[in-house]
Amino acid sequence: MADQVLKFGIPKGSLENQTLELMRKSGWRITVGSRSYIPTTDDPALSCRILRPQEMPRYIADGSLDAGITGSDWIVENNVTLHQVESFVYAKATLTPSRWVLCVRNDSPVKQLEDLQGKRIATELVQFVTRILAERKVKAEVEFSWGATEAKVAEGIIDAAIDVTETGSSLRANGLRIVEELLISNPVLVANPAAWTDPWKQAKIRQLGILIRGALDADSRVFIKLNVAKANLEKVIALLPSITAPTISHLYPSPALKGVEWLGVETVIAEHTVRELFPKLLEAGAVGIVEFPLNKIIG
Known part of the structure; x- marks a missing residue:
């Protein structure tokens, strides 16, 4: 049917290339022009848009998009209700989840969030931080930061920042210390609740989730095959991890094997x-070890 098209959001920025590559490994060919935010795809049932993760939840919530990939932090910031289909860790791009932390200068007297009474805080998560301060009965000035948030704290322009980090190394390099972790974020595949109740759209979103998950699971794994004499099999098997158990097959008993199984x-x-x-x-007796890259692992 002509109306069976899923409107899907791809995150612009740090996750864009990784997402497009995952989509390729998942089976979709998506091409992005240098001056276009409307990619072309080889799937006529999929219409993609590239949007900043910060605004993606809003457009999914209002139905402009049926589904998309964004950060769970931006769903919290936009304070919208979406159906979460999958939560991803991008194996080669994001080794650990992103953390939103309260940070101050090393010489700051601030030891806890409550010490920010009457202080000035910069962050991209203005609505989230405002809610946290209200819950903990702290009155402070919260302002939106367009970037270089760490530098504003280091230079004393503001008293504190609530900024995103993975390891905290950049904060320490700028003479800042983490006071408290407030939010952990992963990339997530989410759907508009109304779209999720549509059987065709739900099936299409599930298809995307299953195949992207399969591509992610394969991204940090390889397939190997090897030969081993039966006498050494147990030693080799003891070394091999696997999803369930290794597959074992008998080699054709050719004269070259000289009667050895x-x-x-x-x-x-x-x-x-x-x-x-x-x-x-x-060392355990394996020979002819071959390694293959993987595109997807399903199930």
Whole structure:
């Protein structure tokens, strides 16, 4: 049907390239022109728009979009109700969730949020911070920061900031210390509640979630296969992690095997284990180890 088109939001900025690559691995070819915010896609049932994560929740909530990927922090900031389909950690782009923290200069007397009474705070999450201050009965001036928030604190322009960080290393490098963690955020796939009640749209959104999750799960794993004499099989298997259990198959008993029973072993492992694992597999009797990249792991 002509009206069966899902309006889908892709986050602009730091997650844009990773999202487009995940979509490619998931099976969608999306092309973004250098001057266009309306990408083209090879799926006629998918209409994509590129929007800043900060405003994505608002447009999903009002029905301008059916679904999209944004940060859970911006859903909190916009104070909207959306249906969360998946929560993602981008394996090679975001090793840890983003944290919104209250930070001050090292020489600041502020030890807790309550010490900000009458102080000046800069943040991008103005509505969220305002609600937190009200809940904890702290009266302070909250102003929107367009960027360089850390520098404003370091230079003494403002008393404190509530800013986003992953490890805190940038804050420490600028002479700041973290007083308190206020919010943890991950990229999430969310849907407009009304769109989620539509059977076709829900099925399409689920399809996106399953395949993107599959691409993410595969992003940090590899498929390996190897051969091993049956006498050494248990030693090799003891070294191999897998999702369920390795696949074992018998090799054709050709004259080249000289009467020795050989087996083929296949499994999926975490990519970062390869450098430690492969030498141990060789020592345990494995031969012909082959590694393959993966696009998706489903289920």
